[in-house]
């Protein structure tokens with residue numbers, strides 16, 4: 072039996088086991104849950120669109136976008152150099168470089184293996200509840216994710232143009248600047264935009280550690296069972312993601328045409 | 329045959345061989361090429377033309393024999409700056425960076441001379457723009473300076489590659505089937521341009537190609553390869569149609585299918 076089939080069977084077994092280990096009767100559905108479900112659905116048709124609440128939602132959206140933007144910008148600034156080193160495109164075949172690559176890859180893995188919420192907890196304990204803590208908490212795991220993807224995309228570009236650059240005398244850094252980066256840029260950008268959407272969602276749930284924004288308002292409205300407001304806030308979140316998507320596709324179009 | 333026999337030859341290959349696994353891609357090939365000579369390398373698919381040109385360019389290393397460029401052993405030349413002033417290469421497949429502007433692709437020919445800071449800055453504020461403009465003018469693309477390279481046709485991209493070579497300014501131009509991807513009219517045009525540029529600046533040109541008409545028109549000398557061996561090395565005027573027939577004869581060649589598939593498919 073080949074190892075791939077063995078792996079499939081193991082994974083299927085694990086899935087089955089996990090399904091059986093859920094106590095379906097007790098754990099899954101909150102008693103009395105169906106009652107509030109009806110309320111929630113009803114609220115969908117009576118959204119709170121009063122000017123005062125729209126103002127709250129708008130300013131919360133703005134806060135969330137600001138956190139996401141700051142966090143992702145920092146993540147790019149950290150992830151890009153790490154990704155370049157991890158891709159190994161700064162030199163060729165030197166053992167020291169391979170060691171550096173391995174170290175950076177490990178570092179990227181460490182950064183992204185801890186969830187942003189956990190980073191937020193840690194940082195708030197360490198430096199107190201401040202916008203800085205939220206931005207850093209977002210930037211750290213995202214730098215790990217972006218760095219890893221950047222490394223992969225940089226490695227995936229066609230070889231022929233790189234060889235031609237080397238033949239015309241370019242150093243490996245020259246090859247990076249004139250070959251790898253421009254060829255990888257469209258993919259790197261579209262992935263970064265996708266991550267921007269994720270960053271908005273992440274920033275929104277930072278309310279659980281006390282940071283303001285859409286999630287914070289959501290929590291307040293939920294606590295008061297004001298589902299009309301909850302839906303309005305959710306629509307603002309959706310609108311943000313759609314806007315980012317539109318922006319990203321217009322940037323991508325201008326890059327590829 | 330324009331040559332300056334008193335100076336060191338531009339290229340000297342002695343008993344050069346290259347083996348891939350058990351396949352002898354090239355065996356005991358020897359020749360001397362003088363400065364300013366135009367030499368065509370001809371032979372059927374798999375004959376070893378690309379292997380030979382890559383060996384001369386220092387892209388791959390020979391398993392036996394020696395190659396000298398301008399009197400210096402190729403093995404002792406550092407890749408990058410030094411080698412790039414001796415030889416420049418044009419490939420059959422397009423190998424420009426599609427996302428860069430035509431101007432930046434041409435300026436990349438200077439990377440062997442520029443330091444790191446200049447290379448980086450030039451991406452934002454192009455350095456030596458007039459030189460690049462002149463080179464593009466030379467290949468007939470003066471109006472495409474800021475065009476994205478991916479928008480150019482295959483023939484135009486090959487011209488950009490030539491313009492890049494002009495900026496690299498090597499002593500020897502090696503071209504591996506530079507016109508194979510073009511239609512006959514454009515192929516003739518481009519080969520003429522390459523030969524004219526080499527002739528004008530007294531550069532040595534070594535190119536593989538399949539069109540015997542173009543060979544006769546632009547090259548003073550012909551090296552015939554078959555199955556990794558050197559079948560002949562003659563002034564192109566002395567090569568007869570019969571010799572070319574024997575060179576391309578299908579009988580006695582391994583891998584005839586790939587030959588037909590690649591060249592006439």
Ligand SMILES: Nc1ncnc2c1ncn2[C@@H]1O[C@H](COP(=O)(O)OP(=O)(O)OP(=O)(O)O)[C@@H](O)[C@H]1O
Pocket residue numbers: 348349351352353371372373374375376377378379380590
């Ligand atoms: N990297 C490689 N690994 C293994 N075999 C190779 C490699 N490169 C070339 N060969 C073999 O060496 C021989 C010569 O190849 P080469 O590419 O030099 O031929 P060519 O004359 O350029 O052919 P074409 O006209 O098709 O470009 C062929 O049999 C080929 O299969």
Ligand SMILES: [Mg+2]
Pocket residue numbers: 377378379504
């Ligand atoms: Mg070839």
